[in-house]
Amino acid sequence: MTGLKEKTALVTGASSGIGLATAQMLSTAGVRVIGCARRLDRLQAKMDALPGPALAMELDVADATAVAGLPGRLPQDWQAVDILVNNAGSDVGGRQPFHQGDINQWAGTIQTNVTGLMRVTAALLPGMLERRQGHIVNLGSTQGLVPMAGCGAYAASKFAVHGFTETLRQEYAGTGIRVSEVLPGMVKTDFAQTRFSSVRRGEAFYQNYGQCLEAEDIARSVLFVLEQPPHTVIAQIVIAPDNAG
Ligand SMILES: NC(=O)c1ccc[n+]([C@@H]2O[C@H](COP(=O)([O-])OP(=O)(O)OC[C@H]3O[C@@H](n4cnc5c(N)ncnc54)[C@H](OP(=O)(O)O)[C@@H]3O)[C@@H](O)[C@H]2O)c1
Numbered sequence: 001m002t003g004l005k006e007k008t009a010l011v012t013g014a015s016s017g018i019g020l021a022t023a024q025m026l027s028t029a030g031v032r033v034i035g036c037a038r039r040l041d042r043l044q045a046k047m048d049a050l051p052g053p054a055l056a057m058e059l060d061v062a063d064a065t066a067v068a069g070l071p072g073r074l075p076q077d078w079q080a081v082d083i084l085v086n087n088a089g090s091d092v093g094g095r096q097p098f099h100q101g102d103i104n105q106w107a108g109t110i111q112t113n114v115t116g117l118m119r120v121t122a123a124l125l126p127g128m129l130e131r132r133q134g135h136i137v138n139l140g141s142t143q144g145l146v147p148m149a150g151c152g153a154y155a156a157s158k159f160a161v162h163g164f165t166e167t168l169r170q171e172y173a174g175t176g177i178r179v180s181e182v183l184p185g186m187v188k189t190d191f192a193q194t195r196f197s198s199v200r201r202g203e204a205f206y207q208n209y210g211q212c213l214e215a216e217d218i219a220r221s222v223l224f225v226l227e228q229p230p231h232t233v234i235a236q237i238v239i240a241p242d243n244a245g
Pocket of ligand 1: 016
């Protein structure tokens with residue numbers, strides 16, 4: 001899929017951070033963008049501001065019924081999705097020892113980051129298979145390669161994304177469906193404020209961390225993955241801030 005112009009991409013979690021930056025970069029490259037997220041007002045404003053055709057769809061990836069009905073809710077001329085960027089994710093209640101956290105929040109992380117990602121894939125993959133073309137890009141994390149204490153549910157979710165992505169890549173090799181994983185290190189987004197349910201704690205977290213990546217750094221990698229010629233597939237791309245070793 002070298003020519004991205006006029007392809008249709010669906011990006012989950014497009015209301016902020018990496019998903020929004022990806023939607024913006026894809027739109028600038030001439031891709032028609034379907035942005036999905038739960039906060040519809042915010043999402044609509046962001047999609048309206050894109051340079052090219054874009055659609056805002058309210059979607060909670062953890063809502064099985066909503067996700068299953070997603071393809072049918074898309075307007076007719078937006079139903080042939082060529083690119084799926086499975087980006088929606090969170091770590092609500094994370095960064096603390098397992099027993100001090102809330103099991104419902106740990107389970108919520110798995111529901112969103114793993115089950116949600118699988119549900120959206122299940123909803124859109126049959127159409128891609130029918131058309132014998134598509135590219136699925138899953139947002140993993142370096143936490144899915146090397147986990148850290150305090151990140152039990154989040155690391156488990158990203159290990160799952162890692163395994164799922166590699167499995168899909170093998171299963172659909174040669175069918176016209178390519179599957180790639182983008183694995184960022186620390187990126188300064190709204191992620192930490194959502195994790196701590198506190199803007200102040202979120203900002204302090206990134207400040208204390210030091211050099212972080214920007215959402216645009218990851219969006220550029222997503223675009224690079226998508227721009228490769230049809231006979232190649234980038235299985236994984238790991239991006240770390242330069243000081244992270
Ligand atoms: N920031 C990092 O350091 C980092 C590092 C590695 C990987 N990642 C991964 O990158 C992805 C994006 O994170 P980010 O850093 O851009 O965080 P962010 O700024 O908090 O954005 C997260 C996005 O996901 C959406 N989202 C969350 N739960 C959702 C749900 N249940 N259904 C639909 N959308 C949902 C949010 O939208 P709504 O709230 O409007 O639904 C938002 O648009 C995640 O998968 C994350 O794990 C982030």
